[in-house]
Amino acid sequence: xxHIETIDLCSRGVTLPSxxxxxxxxxxxxELSAAEPFQCTDxxxxxxxxxxxxxxxxxxxxxxxxxxxxxxxxxxxxxxxLAGVQMIQDAMTGxxxxxxxxxxxxxxxxxKADFTILAAQPNTFVDxxxxxxxxxxxxxxxxxxxxxxxxxxxxEKWLQPKVFPAWPEQNVPCEHMYCGKAVYTFRGVxxxxxxxxxxxxxxxxxxxxxxxxxxxxxxxxELERQANAAGGDFALSWFFVLQNNDKPSHDTFLTEVGRFFxxxxxxxxxxxxxxxxxxxxxxxxxxxxxxxxxxxxxxFSPHTLFPVAANFTNxxxxxxxxVGGSQYRASTLLDNFRDMLFREGGACIHSFVQVNPASxxxxxxxxxxxxxxxxxxxLPGTTDVRAPSGPVPASVKWLNDQLDDSPSLARDYxxxxxxxxxxxxxxxxxxxxxxxxxxxxxxxxxxxxxQSTAKNADSWSxxxxxxxxxxxxxxxxxxLGSPAPTIGPEKAHAKVNLNGQGIDVVAILGESHQSCYQHxxxxxxxxxxQTLLVTRDRDNNLSQKRYGSILRTTNTGLGQDAKITDPxxxxxxxxxxxxxxxxxxxxxxGTIPGAINAWLTx
Numbered sequence: 208x209x210h211i212e213t214i215d216l217c218s219r220g221v222t223l224p225s226x227x228x229x230x231x232x233x234x235x236x237x238e239l240s241a242a243e244p245f246q247c248t249d250x251x252x253x254x255x256x257x258x259x260x261x262x263x264x265x266x267x268x269x270x271x272x273x274x275x276x277x278x279x280x281x282x283x284x285x286x287x288x289l290a291g292v293q294m295i296q297d298a299m300t301g302x303x304x305x306x307x308x309x310x311x312x313x314x315x316x317x318x319k320a321d322f323t324i325l326a327a328q329p330n331t332f333v334d335x336x337x338x339x340x341x342x343x344x345x346x347x348x349x350x351x352x353x354x355x356x357x358x359x360x361x362x363e364k365w366l367q368p369k370v371f372p373a374w375p376e377q378n379v380p381c382e383h384m385y386c387g388k389a390v391y392t393f394r395g396v397x398x399x400x401x402x403x404x405x406x407x408x409x410x411x412x413x414x415x416x417x418x419x420x421x422x423x424x425x426x427x428x429e430l431e432r433q434a435n436a437a438g439g440d441f442a443l444s445w446f447f448v449l450q451n452n453d454k455p456s457h458d459t460f461l462t463e464v465g466r467f468f469x470x471x472x473x474x475x476x477x478x479x480x481x482x483x484x485x486x487x488x489x490x491x492x493x494x495x496x497x498x499x500x501x502x503x504x505x506x507f508s509p510h511t512l513f514p515v516a517a518n519f520t521n522x523x524x525x526x527x528x529x530v531g532g533s534q535y536r537a538s539t540l541l542d543n544f545r546d547m548l549f550r551e552g553g554a555c556i557h558s559f560v561q562v563n564p565a566s567x568x569x570x571x572x573x574x575x576x577x578x579x580x581x582x583x584x585x586l587p588g589t590t591d592v593r594a595p596s597g598p599v600p601a602s603v604k605w606l607n608d609q610l611d612d613s614p615s616l617a618r619d620y621x622x623x624x625x626x627x628x629x630x631x632x633x634x635x636x637x638x639x640x641x642x643x644x645x646x647x648x649x650x651x652x653x654x655x656x657x658q659s660t661a662k663n664a665d666s667w668s669x670x671x672x673x674x675x676x677x678x679x680x681x682x683x684x685x686x687l688g689s690p691a692p693t694i695g696p697e698k699a700h701a702k703v704n705l706n707g708q709g710i711d712v713v714a715i716l717g718e719s720h721q722s723c724y725q726h727x728x729x730x731x732x733x734x735x736x737q738t739l740l741v742t743r744d745r746d747n748n749l750s751q752k753r754y755g756s757i758l759r760t761t762n763t764g765l766g767q768d769a770k771i772t773d774p775x776x777x778x779x780x781x782x783x784x785x786x787x788x789x790x791x792x793x794x795x796x797g798t799i800p801g802a803i804n805a806w807l808t809x
Contacts, residue, residue, distance in 0.1 A: 208388075208417070208425075209370060209390055209422060209425040209426075210336045210388060210389040210390075211389070211390055211391075211425060211426055211428075211429035211430075212334050212389060212391055213391075213392045213393070213394055213429075214332075214355075214365065214391055214392070214393045214394070215395075216355060216393050216394060216395035217394070217395050219357035219358065219359075219361070219395075220307060220358025220359065221307045221308075221309070221355060221358065222307060222358070222395065222396055222397065222398055223307070223396075223397055223398070223403055224273070224274070224277070224397065224398055225397035225398050225563060225565075226562065226563055226566040227273060227562045227563060227579070228273060228277040228278060228560070228561055229269055229271045229272075229273030229274070229275055229277050229558075229560055229561075230271075230276065230278045230279075230280070230484075230557075230558070231262060231265050231266040231271075231276050231279045231280070231556060231557065231558045232280045232484075232486045232503055232556070232557040233258060233259065233262035233280065233281050233282070233285060233556055234282070234486075234487065234501070234503055234549075234551070234552075234553075234554060234555050234557060235255060235258045235259075235281075235282070235285050235488055236488065236489040236490075236491060236492040236553070236554040237251075237284055237451060237488045237489075238250070238255075239284060239315065242380070242381070243347065243381060243382050243383075244315075244317075244318070244347035244382060244384075245284065245316045245349075245375075245376070246287075246315040247287045254586075254588075255285070255291070256287055256290070256291060256294060257586070257588075258554070258586045258587070259281065259285065259286065259291060259294060259295065260298075261556065261584070261586055261587055262281070262556050263279070263295070263298045263304075265556050265558055266279040267303050267305075270558050270580075270584075270596070271559050271560045271579075271580045271581075271582065272560065272580050273560050275305040275308060276305070276308065276558075277307075278310075278445075279308070279309070279310045280310075280311050280312070280447065280449065280484070280486045281295075281311070281313060281449070282313055282449045282450055282451060282486045282487055282488045283313035283349070283351075283409050283449045283450055283488070284313055284314070284315045284316075284349070284451045285312060285313055285314075285315075285488070286312045286313060286314040286315065287314075287315060288314065288315060288317065288321060289317075289321055289324065289325065291314065291315075292314065292325065292352065295310060295354065296354070296362065296364070299354055299356055299362050300356075300360075304356060306357065306358050306359070306360055307357065307358045308355075308356050309355050309356075309393075310352075310353070310354040311351065311352070311353050311354075311447055311449065312351070312352050312354075312449070313349070313350070313351050313409055313449045313451075314348075314350045314351075314352065316347040316348065316384075317347060317349075317350055318347055318348075319342050319345075319346060319347070319348070319385075321348075322339055322342065322348045322350065322366070323339040325366060326339050328364075330361065330362065330363040331363070331364050331365075331366065332363065332365045332366070333365070334367075334388070334391070336387075336388035337366070337367075337368050337387055337388055337389055342385050343385070345382055346382065346384065346385035347382055347383075347385065348368045348369075348384070348387075349368065349369040349372075349376065349384055349409060350366055350367065350368050350369070351366075351367040351368075351408075351409050351449060352364050352365065352366055352367070353365045353367065353391060353393070367389065367391055367407070367409075368385055368386075368387030368388075369386070369387055369409040369410075369411070369412060370386060370387045370388070370390070370412045370415060370417060370422050371386060371411055371412055371415030371417065371422065372386065372411065373410060373411035390406060390408065390412075390422065390425065390426055391406065391407075392405070392406040392426060392429070392430065393405050393406070401442075401565075402442065403442075403445075404430065404441060404443050404445075405443070405445035405446065405447065406426050406443075406446055406447070407446070407447035407448070407449065408422055408426075408446075408447070408449070409448075410448065410449065410450040410451060413448045413460065413463060414459050414460060414463055421463065421466075423463070423467060424472075424473075427443075427473045428473060431473045431476050434476060435475055440475050440476070440477050441475065441476050441477065442476075442477040442478075442480060442481075442565070443477065443481045444480070444481065444482065445481065445482050445484060446467070446483050446484070447484045447486065448483070448485050448486070450486060450488065451487070451488045451500075452487050452488075452500065454499065455485060455487050455500065455504075456502060456535075456537055458538065461536070461538055461541055464483065464506055464540070465540065465544075468481070468509075468544070478508060479508045479511065479564075480507075480565040481508065482505055482507060482563075482564075483506040483507070484505050485502070485504045485505075486503055487502060487503050488500050489501060489553050489554040489555070490552045490553065491552070491553045492553070493554060493589055493591060494551055494553040494555055494585075494589070494593035494594045494607075495552075495553045495607075495611050496608040496611065496612075497552030497553060500552065501549075502535070502536070502548055502552060503548075503557060504531070504548040504549065505547045505577065505578065506541065506544050506545065506546050507544065507545035507547070507577060508544065508545070508564075509543045509544055509545070511564035511567070512567040512568075512569065512573065512574075513545045513562075513564060513567070513575070513576070513577045514545075514574065514576070523663060524601040524663040524665040525576065525578075525581075525601075526581065526598035526600050526645070527549065527550065527557075527559075527581035527582060527583060527598050527599050528547050528548060528549050528550065528559075528578055528581050529547075529548055529550055529601065529665050530545075530546055530547065530548070531544075531548045534665055534666065534668075535665075536548070545577055547578050549581070549583075550599070550601065551583050551593055551599065551604065553593070553594075554586050554589070555583050555584060555585060555586065555589075555593075555594045556583070556584035556585075556586065556594075557581070557582075558580075558584060559578045559580060559581035559582065560578065560579040560580050562575050562579060564577070581598060582596065582597050582599075583595065583596075583598075583599050584596050591607075592607055592641055593607055593608075600644070600645025600648070600649075600664070601645075601664035601665050602646075602648035602649040602652065602664040603645050603648050604664075605648075605652075605667055605671075606640065606641075606643075606648045606652070606675070609672055609675055610640060610641060610679075613633070613679055614676075615629055615633035615683070616629040616633070616680055616684070616790070617629050617633075620790075620791060624793065624794045624795075625687060625790060625793055625794075625795075628687050628796055629683055629684070629687065629790075632683045632684075632686045632688075632689075633683045635686060635690070635691035635692070636683050636686065636691065636692060638691060639691045639692050639693070639701070640679070640694065642694070643694050647694070647696065648664075649663075649664060650698070651678070651700055652667065652671050652674065652675060653730065654698075654715065654726075654727075654730050654731060655674040655675060655678045655700065655716060656670055656671050656674035656715075656716060657674075657715055657717025657718065657722055657723050657726040658670050658716075658718060659671055659674070673716055674715070674716040677714055678700055678714040680783075681712065681714040681741045681783060682700070682701055682712065682714070684786055684787070684790045684799070685703045685705065685739070685786075686703050686704070687790075687796035687799055688795075688796030688797060688799075689704040689705070689796075692712070693709075698731055698732070698734070699713050699731070699738055700712055700713050700714055705799075705800040705803070706765065706800040706801075708765070708766050710736075710737055710738070710765065710766075711736050711737065711739070712738070712739050712741065713727055713731055713738055713739070713740045713741070714740075714743075714783070715727055715740070715741070715742050715743070716743045717743075717744065717745075718744065719744045719745075720742045720743075720748075720750045720780075720782055722744075723742035723743070723744070724740065724742060724780060727740055727742075727778070733778070734778065735777070737763075737765070737767075737779065738779065739765075739779045739781065740778050740780045741780075741781055741783050742780060742781075742782055743784070747784050747787075748782070748784055749782055749788075750780065750781060750783075750784065750785055751782075763777075763779060763808075764779075764804045764807050764808040765804045765807065779807050781803065781806060781807065785806055786803070789802040789803060
């Protein structure tokens, strides 16, 4: 049996806005000891403490434009022992930290002695079921802490040991994790005098069964009992799950979402407007693509008035977060829910405003997104366009994730005379592409990909990735021995320097060279400046000398003026296979422009 204890926040003056709240979630990359008790390693402790401190600074700044940060969240195992707890305590008691605010955080493994010290601190509460004296010697505690700063500035905290160990916490050779026996719920009022309720669990407690029921069912059953005793309904506003989960989209985890929101189960606890918060740790120490951890998300019932995924802003993908789906979840279990998933899976800080679905009005005038002003902040020592202390367009996130793994031509052609030089030009190309903004990134990928059917960057897949690689390798060859390509607001992909002369470049991958040329005409048009069009068909065949207008009677070379009778002569076309052969046969970078010009004019 799980004991559920409800804490009154009305008497503490913790009144929250009825329409939206500010939230900050730290998504840290955790380095824990290999064996139990699982604690932050000594080598990583300073970095982790700095990450917590940075998240507190972001929370204080209220960059999301809410009046303040109402909820600050640190995932499971984030807080480094007593020192980490004390750092949060000191920051929260300071004048800079706003009153009437809440912090939820998970500590790394606490010894019984450490837990006893915490429980004895002033204004600290622990349920009698988890009294330190009742914990067997040799057990360690995975602990969730809820801090509340009252309207008068008093800081209190509640200790909630994890109820059920995950598999790594069970399958241990020496010490066992203590299994908690109580969960807290917190009750207060919004500014419109409507009540709010929230509760929180640690990771595996979301799916664990105690007796015949899941832990969250124990919580809802107690709230149902209280609602029935009061002769009415209770509305659950937030349910937080603090994770250190390497598989956050595992079917076991996501299946519980549907059961949790099933209003036929415990109907007196209203959940149609509940915000379910999955706050997870990072899958890598810096921003980038991850296959584990990450996927911090906020999930809402299908019955909210938030837009459904199929009609989400008419195919436009919003900065910083997406609506889940198989591209990110690799699962369809949440397709009927409003799944607001943060794209960044690496170490960072998420800052945003969460809109209360209960505040929405029916009709077009009441239409709002569930999250607003969502931004990604870097952790100390990190400089990355995917964590710019601001919003991150989906195209920028996707592009830079692809650039992380972009291979140089030297990978496949290491014996080429210019292989080493290609490595240098590749670094220049990648660096230049990392600097482009979201619209340029979206336009560049669309222009490069003749066969793309994607509605937006959240639907980009291998076909767009292949086209981007074609663009990168094209620029790598053309900028050999020259400065980095210039990528500006113009329609062309880039401008490169060939024989001391600037020339625009467009690189397109498609079904055939002819279809690439036609795609260029549709999406690029007739350029004002001379442009080198590099096409690649699906089999990387050699290109013919020219495509396009039948009026063209002569071939134009690099630096030659366009023919008045042939406006398309400003476009010089060469196949990528032809360009690659020139690269492989060249001994010095300086001979490449001449070889290209010779191919174009003969």
